[in-house]
Amino acid sequence: MPVLTEAPLTDPAAVRREASRRRTFAVISHPDAGKSTLTEALALLARAIQDAGVTHGKSSRHATVSDWMGIEQERGISISSAALQLTYRDTILNVVDTPGHADFSEDTYRVLAAVDSAVMLIDAAKGFEPQTVKLLAVCKARNIPIITVINKWDRPGLDALGLIDDIGERTGMTPVPLTWPAGIAGDFHGLLDIPGKRAFRLEAVDGGAQAATETEVRPAELDPIEAARWVDAEEEAGLVESSNGAFDTAEFAAARQTPVLFAAAAKNFGVSQLLDTLVDLGPAPSPRETLSDAPRPLESPFSGFVFKVQAGQDSSHRDHIAYLRICSGSFERGMVITNQRTGKPFATKYAHRVLGRSREVVDTAWPGDVVGLVNATSLRVGDSLFAEEPVRFPDIPRFSPELFAVARAKDPGRYKQFRRGIEQLEHEGVVQVLRSDLRGDQAPVLAAVGALQFEVAAQRLGTEFNAPTSLDHISYTLAMAVAPESTGVPETFRGGEILHRADGEIIAVFGDKWKVGHFRKDYPGVVLEPIGAAID
Numbered sequence: 001m002p003v004l005t006e007a008p009l010t011d012p013a014a015v016r017r018e019a020s021r022r023r024t025f026a027v028i029s030h031p032d033a034g035k036s037t038l039t040e041a042l043a044l045l046a047r048a049i050q051d052a053g054v055t056h057g058k059s060s061r062h063a064t065v066s067d068w069m070g071i072e073q074e075r076g077i078s079i080s081s082a083a084l085q086l087t088y089r090d091t092i093l094n095v096v097d098t099p100g101h102a103d104f105s106e107d108t109y110r111v112l113a114a115v116d117s118a119v120m121l122i123d124a125a126k127g128f129e130p131q132t133v134k135l136l137a138v139c140k141a142r143n144i145p146i147i148t149v150i151n152k153w154d155r156p157g158l159d160a161l162g163l164i165d166d167i168g169e170r171t172g173m174t175p176v177p178l179t180w181p182a183g184i185a186g187d188f189h190g191l192l193d194i195p196g197k198r199a200f201r202l203e204a205v206d207g208g209a210q211a212a213t214e215t216e217v218r219p220a221e222l223d224p225i226e227a228a229r230w231v232d233a234e235e236e237a238g239l240v241e242s243s244n245g246a247f248d249t250a251e252f253a254a255a256r257q258t259p260v261l262f263a264a265a266a267k268n269f270g271v272s273q274l275l276d277t278l279v280d281l282g283p284a285p286s287p288r289e290t291l292s293d294a295p296r297p298l299e300s301p302f303s304g305f306v307f308k309v310q311a312g313q314d315s316s317h318r319d320h321i322a323y324l325r326i327c328s329g330s331f332e333r334g335m336v337i338t339n340q341r342t343g344k345p346f347a348t349k350y351a352h353r354v355l356g357r358s359r360e361v362v363d364t365a366w367p368g369d370v371v372g373l374v375n376a377t378s379l380r381v382g383d384s385l386f387a388e389e390p391v392r393f394p395d396i397p398r399f400s401p402e403l404f405a406v407a408r409a410k411d412p413g414r415y416k417q418f419r420r421g422i423e424q425l426e427h428e429g430v431v432q433v434l435r436s437d438l439r440g441d442q443a444p445v446l447a448a449v450g451a452l453q454f455e456v457a458a459q460r461l462g463t464e465f466n467a468p469t470s471l472d473h474i475s476y477t478l479a480m481a482v483a484p485e486s487t488g489v490p491e492t493f494r495g496g497e498i499l500h501r502a503d504g505e506i507i508a509v510f511g512d513k514w515k516v517g518h519f520r521k522d523y524p525g526v527v528l529e530p531i532g533a534a535i536d
Contacts, residue, residue: 012299015330015366019298022368023282024094024325025147026111028139029121030129034151038121038265038274039084039097045211045271046086046093083323083370085353091279094370098135106399106429106449107308110381112138113396114307114325116283116368117145119274120258124150124157124185128170136171139255145283146258148175149274154264157185164240164260173258176247179273180237181262182229188264189226190217191273192233195247199230204267212268253283285368288327291392298367301388302329302337306379307396309428311464320424321354322376324385327393331365340384340392350374381429400531401432401447401479404509405454405471407461408443414467415442421465426502431457434499434507438491445499445509446471447479475511482506483527490526493519507531 027035086093096115098108112118118139122128139146148171150163160181167175182199183189190201200214219230251257259277263270287295288303296303308323324331333351338344352359354372365371373379382396409418422444426433431454432447439445448454454471461469476496482489482505489506491498495515499507508528510516516528 015299015328018330018366019285019368021090022092022094022285022366023117023278024096024115024285024368024370025117025119025278025282026096026098026108026115027119027121028098028108028112028132028135029151030123030126030131033121033123033126033129033132034265035097035121038119038149038151038263038271039095041265041268041271042093042095042275043084043086044268045275046088083354083372085369088275089279092369093275093278094368096370108135109138109399110307110396110429112142112144114305114323114370115144116285117147117278119278120146120148122148122150122163122167124152124163124262125155127158127163127166133170140172143255145252145255146171146173147274147277147282148258148260149270150260150262151265153181153185153262154188154267154269155186160185160262161236161239164244167258167260168244171258173256174244174251175240175258175260176244177237177240177260177262178247178277179261179270180233180240182233188269189229191262191270192230192237193273194237194241199233202267202269204269208267210268211272214272247281249281252281285327288393291394296328296391296393298328300328300391301386302331302335303327303384303386303389303391303393304331304371305385305393306376306381306383309376309379309381311424311428320377321352321372321374322379322383323354324371324373326365326367326369326371328367329387331362331369331371333361333363335387337385337387338390339379340386340390341380342378344378346373346376346378346385348373377427380427398432398531399449401449402477403448403451403454403473404434404476404479405446405448405473406439406443407446407457408470408472410468410470417465418461418467418469421461421467421469424465425457425460430460432501434501434509436491436497436499438497445474447507447509476509477512478510478516479531480508480510480516480528481531482508483529486527487525488523490523493522495519 027039029035083096086095096111098111148167164175178194180192180194181188190199192199198216199219200216203213205212219227247259248257252259259281261270261274261277265271285298287297289295304324304326306322307325311320334349336345336347339346351362352372352374353362362371384391384393409415422433425431434445434447435441446454446457458469458471461467489498495518496508496510499509501507
């Protein structure tokens with residue numbers, strides 16, 4: 001648990017001091033690269049949990065605390081994002097785990113709006129994969145500094161030098177290793193600490209359920225066979241350093257250089273080195289950009305924004321949690337803050353720190369911290385919250401959906417539950433919900449980036465709201481926003497239709513890009529615009 005300061009909450013020096021102790025970062029990767037495993041290994045080493053949930057991969061996971069949703073546990077994937085707070089070396093680490101599945105890119109995009117850096121996880125056997133490239137592009141667009149971790153070095157994989165070259169080519173950043181493995185992938189004996197000029201052997205404890213033991217070694221004193229592994233490691237690390245140079249803090253902060261570490265998170269190898277890197281090199285919170293002329297200073301009165309809304313984590317209470325990233329000032333449980341979107345006050349009586357289904361009350365929080373506001377049903381993703389001085393942070397763009405399906409309650413007698421569930425999923429952003437007078441409320445159109453979003457939506461409607469639902473896929477592949485200044489907007493048209501989103505946005509959906517051209521000719525008064533963020 002972090003040590004709370006006794007300084008007055010309005011003291012600017014206290015705010016700056018507490019902010020400097022924070023590191024808020026996301027863990028990003030392709031599915032099955034080990035994000036949840038790494039998150040739990042970080043928690044284990046920071047003594048947040050008693051033992052890690054992974055001993056021999058996800059198939060034998062006994063208690064993965066961050067993957068709480070049923071479909072996550074069944075398939076061994078991360079769909080929802082988890083946030084947890086760790087204390088390590090008197091530094092507060094706010095870890096935001098992200099959905100690994102490509103179908104949930106939009107949720108990951110929201111999370112990346114709330115962090116100051118990212119840990120990019122690469123599978124040693126597979127290297128860069130498509131979802132990693134997409135997430136990397138989002139990070140670079142936001143100029144987020146990235147720490148690269150090559151994971152699963154305890155399993156057969158690619159050549160270390162080849163992976164370093166690939167990182168440089170695919171990211172456009174200069175990779176600078178801070179650690180280097182002794183032994184090839186699948187024969188992981190230990191690590192070189194390059195800046196510290198140390199070498200240490202690693203041994204798993206209880207199959208990875210406890211922190212690994214680290215024993216410092218001097219290669220010159222080892223037998224020739226074992227010494228050869230360390231000599232090879234030193235030579236390879238030296239080759240990379242002579243080519244790519246040493247670590248440079250300014251280049252890292254500008255996202256032009258990425259420090260690289262090798263790890264095997266399932267055995268807790270290399271995890272303590274990542275923790276040290278986050279503490280020593282990770283950026284602390286800085287003044288946040290706003291829609292006004294100047295960033296919001298850290299010492300300004302409280303402000304923050306909602307980057308995620310989640311319900312259903314505690315089925316017995318039907319709870320609803322809004323995740324808030326604090327940007328300035330100090331947060332005190334019970335304080336009354338204002339929602340910029342509505343202008344209405346909001347009481348923060350129920351503030352928690354949440355990891356999966358577990359939670360603890362938060363009394364005080366500072367810039368960089370993530371707080372879960374429970375039963376915050378009035379809050380939406382992107383809402384700016386403030387005390388005293390009004391502020392509006394940039395909106396979090398939506399993705400343009402590519403898949404569409406009409407949802408209907410299988411049992412007409414469960415329509416009220418169906419409608420309540422649809423409203424909840426829309427509120428959370430699990431899917432986009434589009435409506436029209438012609439289809440009516442009983443047959444909303446669900447719009448998604450990936451097919452698994454539909455599967456999650458249908459499962460949650462059936463289990464959480466007791467409203468079994470059928471989904472009839474429709475052959476639209478493209479959506480565009482209708483600009484407010486448009487005139488002569490039709491209700492229907494050849495090759496598509498007009499739908500409405502709850503936020504007032506009018507959406508035109510089409511079977512293909514050629515239909516867009518026909519539409520523009522037929523309705524010259526309608527101005528079409530791209531929707532939100534591109535994912536390519």
